[in-house]
Amino acid sequence: xxxxxxxxxxxxxxxxxxxxxxxxxxxxxxxxxxxxxxxxxxxxxxxxxxxxxxxxxxxxxxxxxxxxxxxxxxxxxxxxxxxxxxxxxxxxxxxxxxxxxxxxxxxxxxxxxxxxxxxxxxxxxxxxxxxxxxxxxxxxxxxxxxxxxxxxxxxxxxxxxxxxxxxxxxxxxxxxxxxxxxxxxxxxxxxxxxxxxxxxxxxxxxxxxxxxxxxxxxxxxxxxxxxxxxxxxxxxxxxxxxxxxxxxxxxxxxxxxxxxxxxxxxxxxxxxxxxxxxxxxxxxxxxxxxxxxxxxxxxxxxxxxxxxxxxxxxxxxxxxxxxxxxxxxxxxxxxxxxxxxxxxxxxxxxxxxxxxxxxxxxxxxxxxxxxxxxxxxxxxxxxxxxxxxxxxxxx
Amino acid sequence: xxxxxxxxxxxxxxxxxxxxxxxxxxxxxxxxxxxxxxxxxxxxxxxxxxxxxxxxxxxxxxxxxxxxxxxxxxxxxxxxxxxxxxxxxxxxxxxxxxxxxxxxxxxxxxxxxxxxxxxxxxxxxxxxxxxxxxxxxxxxxxxxxxxxxxxxxxxxxxxxxxxxxxxxxxxxxxxxxxxxxxxxxxxxxxxxxxxxxxxxxxxxxxxxxxxxxxxxxxxxxxxxxxxxxxxxxxxxxxxxxxxxxxxxxxxxxxxxxxxxxxxxxxxxxxxxxxxxxxxxxxxxxxxxxxxxxxxxxxxxxxxxxxxxxxxxxxxxxxxxxxxxxxxxxxxxxxxxxxxxxxxxxxxxxxxxxxxxxxxxxxxxxxxxxxxxxxxxxxxxxxxxx
Numbered sequence: 001x002x003x004x005x006x007x008x009x010x011x012x013x014x015x016x017x018x019x020x021x022x023x024x025x026x027x028x029x030x031x032x033x034x035x036x037x038x039x040x041x042x043x044x045x046x047x048x049x050x051x052x053x054x055x056x057x058x059x060x061x062x063x064x065x066x067x068x069x070x071x072x073x074x075x076x077x078x079x080x081x082x083x084x085x086x087x088x089x090x091x092x093x094x095x096x097x098x099x100x101x102x103x104x105x106x107x108x109x110x111x112x113x114x115x116x117x118x119x120x121x122x123x124x125x126x127x128x129x130x131x132x133x134x135x136x137x138x139x140x141x142x143x144x145x146x147x148x149x150x151x152x153x154x155x156x157x158x159x160x161x162x163x164x165x166x167x168x169x170x171x172x173x174x175x176x177x178x179x180x181x182x183x184x185x186x187x188x189x190x191x192x193x194x195x196x197x198x199x200x201x202x203x204x205x206x207x208x209x210x211x212x213x214x215x216x217x218x219x220x221x222x223x224x225x226x227x228x229x230x231x232x233x234x235x236x237x238x239x240x241x242x243x244x245x246x247x248x249x250x251x252x253x254x255x256x257x258x259x260x261x262x263x264x265x266x267x268x269x270x271x272x273x274x275x276x277x278x279x280x281x282x283x284x285x286x287x288x289x290x291x292x293x294x295x296x297x298x299x300x301x302x303x304x305x306x307x308x309x310x311x312x313x314x315x316x317x318x319x320x321x322x323x324x325x326x327x328x329x330x331x332x333x334x335x336x337x338x339x340x341x342x343x344x345x346x347x348x349x350x351x352x353x354x355x356x357x358x359x360x361x362x363x364x365x366x367x368x369x370x371x372x373x374x375x376x377x378x379x380x381x382x383x384x385x386x387x388x389x390x391x392x393x394x395x
Numbered sequence: 396x397x398x399x400x401x402x403x404x405x406x407x408x409x410x411x412x413x414x415x416x417x418x419x420x421x422x423x424x425x426x427x428x429x430x431x432x433x434x435x436x437x438x439x440x441x442x443x444x445x446x447x448x449x450x451x452x453x454x455x456x457x458x459x460x461x462x463x464x465x466x467x468x469x470x471x472x473x474x475x476x477x478x479x480x481x482x483x484x485x486x487x488x489x490x491x492x493x494x495x496x497x498x499x500x501x502x503x504x505x506x507x508x509x510x511x512x513x514x515x516x517x518x519x520x521x522x523x524x525x526x527x528x529x530x531x532x533x534x535x536x537x538x539x540x541x542x543x544x545x546x547x548x549x550x551x552x553x554x555x556x557x558x559x560x561x562x563x564x565x566x567x568x569x570x571x572x573x574x575x576x577x578x579x580x581x582x583x584x585x586x587x588x589x590x591x592x593x594x595x596x597x598x599x600x601x602x603x604x605x606x607x608x609x610x611x612x613x614x615x616x617x618x619x620x621x622x623x624x625x626x627x628x629x630x631x632x633x634x635x636x637x638x639x640x641x642x643x644x645x646x647x648x649x650x651x652x653x654x655x656x657x658x659x660x661x662x663x664x665x666x667x668x669x670x671x672x673x674x675x676x677x678x679x680x681x682x683x684x685x686x687x688x689x690x691x692x693x694x695x696x697x698x699x700x701x702x703x704x705x706x707x708x709x710x711x712x713x714x715x716x717x718x719x720x721x722x723x724x725x726x727x728x729x730x731x732x733x734x735x736x737x738x739x740x741x742x743x744x745x746x747x748x749x750x751x752x753x754x755x756x757x758x759x760x761x762x763x764x765x766x767x768x769x770x771x772x773x774x775x776x777x778x779x780x
Binding site for chain 2: 022027028031032035045048049050052095118120121123126132133135136137138139141144145148149150152153170184330335336337338340341354355361362364365369372373376
C-alpha cells in the first residue's frame with residue numbers, strides 16, 4: 001500500500017526547532033532553570049538577610065512565651081501562654097466570626113435576593129437600593145462605619161440603652177443574659193438528640209411510603225414537634241433547670257451576663273451585610289435561571305404556588321446558586337482578616353503581632369497562608385458535598 | 396358562477412378599545428404593584444414604614460441639620476461637647492470634609508506641587524473619555540497613549556526629580572491619588588498577567604501548567620492582607636542587602652499579583668467557553684500558537700467575560716483600601732487618619748468622613764459596573780431570545 005507507506009514516513013523535513021515536542025521540552029527546561037535559579041537566589045538572600053538581622057529561623061518560637069494579651073479568647077489564654085496557643089486563639093476567632101457571618105449573610109442575602117424578585121414594587125426597589133449600595137463600597141469602609149460611626153458613639157455604660165430581655169447596648173458592646181444550666185439539663189440535650197433522630201427516621205419512612213403508595217405525611221410539622229417538643233417536655237420534666245445571669249449596671253461598667261464586644265459586632269455586621277448583597281444577586285440569578293416553562297408546567301399539573309416554589313423552582317435554583325455561593329463564603333472567610341483594622345484578634349491580627357515580636361516573617365506568613373488555605377479547602381469540601389447532593393441526577 | 400355578496404365582510408379594522416379603567420392608569424399600577432393581595436399589602440405597609448422611618452432621619456442628618464462650612468470642631472459639636480450646637484443635635488459634619496478635602500484627594504502632597512496630580516488627572520480623563528466612547532476613532536493610538544505613555548508621563552510628573560520638578564516621596568502621596576493610581580496600574584498589570592496565567596493553566600506543558608495552577612490557587616486561597624503582608628514584610632528579605640523597594644511599589648506588586656490570580660480564573664472561564672472547533676479551525680489554517688490565541692480565541696473569550704473582568708476591576712478598586720493595613724494612606728486611610736485630629740474630633744466626624752469616602756468609592760464602582768453593562772449589550776452579537 002503506497003499511501004500507507006507515505007503516511008508512515010517520519011516527517012523528517014524541517015529542522016528540529018519546529019518540532020512541538022522538542023520546543024515544549026526546551027521551554028519547560030528553561031522555566032525550570034529560571035525557577036531554580038530564582039529560588040536559589042531568593043533563599044540565599046533570605047539566609048543572608050536573616051543572619052545580618054540576627055533573626056532565628058525554624059518553628060521553635062511557637063513554644064516561647066507570647067507576652068501579649070488577647071481581648072477575645074474562646075479558650076483559656078494568658079500572656080504567659082505560648083505563641084502557638086496565641087495563634088490557635090486567633091484561628092478560633094477567625095472561625096467563629098466567619099461561621100457566624102456565613103449564617104447571617106445567608107439569611108439576609110436570601111431575604112434580599114427573593115425581595116428583588118418580589119411582585120411588590122416598593123420591596124423590589126428597597127432591595128435594589130440595598131444591593132447597589134453595599135456592592136459598591138469597600139468592606140473595610142463598612143467595618144469602619146459600624147465601628148467608629150455607629151458603635152463608638154453609643155452612650156457610655158452608665159447611660160446604656162435598655163433593651164428587652166434584660167439586655168443592654170453601650171460603647172463597650174452588647175450585653176445579654178447568659179443562661180446557666182442547672183442539674184438535669186443533660187436530659188434536655190438527650191431529648192434534643194432523640195428528637196433529631198426520630199425526625200430523621202420519620203422523614204425517611206414518610207419518603208418510603210410516598211414512593212410506595214403515593215400517600216403523603218406531614219413531615220415538616222412532625223419534625224418540628226419532635227425537635228422542639230421533646231426538649232421542651234424534658235425541660236419541664238427536669239424541673240426547669242435554667243437560670244439566667246443578668247447583666248447588672250454598676251457605676252462605671254456592667255457586670256455579669258454575656259458580652260459581645262463592639263469589635264466582634266462591627267466585624268460581624270459589616271461582613272454579613274456586605275456579603276449579603278452579593279448572595280442576594282446570586283440567589284436572584286439562580287431563581288431567574290430556572291426557565292419559566294418549569295413553573296408553568298408545574299402549574300399545569302395543578303400544583304399551587306407554594307409547592308411550585310418548594311418542589312420545582314428552588315431545587316433547580318439551588319443548583320445554579322451553590323457554586324457561586326461557595327465562593328462568597330470563601331470571600332467572607334478571607335475578608336474576616338480585615339478584623340486587624342479594628343483590633344479584633346483574628347488569625348491575621350495575632351499572627352501580625354507574633355511576626356512583629358519575633359521578626360520571623362517567613363514562618364509567620366507561611367503559617368497564615370497554610371491556615372487560610374486549609375480553611376478555604378474545608379469550606380469548599382463541605383459545599384462540594386452539598387452540591388453533589390443537589391446536583392442533577394442523570395442517567 | 397354565482398356571485399357572492401361580500402358586503403358583510405368588514406373592510407376596515409375597528410380601532411382597539413381602550414383597556415378597562417381598572418387596568419390602566421395610576422390606580423391599576425398601584426393595585427398590581429403594591430396591593431395585589433393581602434400579603435402584598437402587608438409587605439407594602441412594612442416597606443412604607445421602613446422608608447418613612449429611615450428616609451427622614453437620613454435627610455435630616457445629611458442635609459437639614461448638616462454643617463457645611465466652619466473653622467473647626469465647634470460647628471459640629473453640641474454645647475456639652477464644647478461646641479455651639481444645641482444639646483441633642485445630630486447632623487453631618489460636612490465642614491470636616493470641606494476643610495480636609497485637599498488631604499482626602501492628595502494626602503500630604505506638597506500644596507504648591509498639587510498641580511501635578513491635577514494635571515495627571517486631567518490627562519487621564521482626556522485619554523479615558525474617548526477610549527470609553529465607542530464611536531471615537533483611533534482606539535489603537537488612544538490605548539497606547541493611555542496604557543503606555545500616560546504611566547511614564549505620570550510617573551515623572553508625580554515623582555518628580557527631573558526637568559526641574561522637585562522630588563516628592565511616595566510616602567507623601569495619599570488619598571484618592573493613591574487609590575486611583577494603585578488601581579489603574581494594578582488593572583493595567585493584572586489583565587495581561589492574568590491572561591498569561593490563564594493561558595499557562597491551559598497549556599500542554601505540564602510544568603508550566605502546574606506552576607500556574609499552584610500560583611493561582613494559592614493566591615486565591617489567602618486573603619489580600621496576607622499577600623500585602625507578604626509584599627511588605629517578606630519582599631525586603633528576598634532581595635539582596637541594600638536593594639530596597641518603595642512601600643508604594645510593594646503594595647502595587649501585592650495588589651497586582653492578587654488581582655492577576657482572580658483575573659486568570661475569569662479569563663480561563665472564557666477560554667473554556669470557546670468551542671473546540673475554533674481551536675481546531677485555527678490549527679487547520681496553519682496558525683501558530685500565538686496567532687491562534689491572539690487572533691481567534693482570545694478576542695472571543697475576552698468578549699464573553701467582560702462582566703467578570705469588570706467585576707475583578709471593581710473588586711480590586713475596593714481592595715486598594717486595604718493598603719491601610721500596611722500603613723499607606725489611600726482615600727479611606729486618610730479619612731480615618733483625620734478622625735484623630737483634635738481640631739475636628741466630634742461624634743459626628745467619623746460618620747461624615749466615612750460616608751463621604753463611601754460616596755466616592757460608590758461613584759467609581761457604580762460607574763464601572765454600569766459601563767460594563769453597556770459594553771456587554773453593545774458587544775452582544777449573539778442570538779437573542
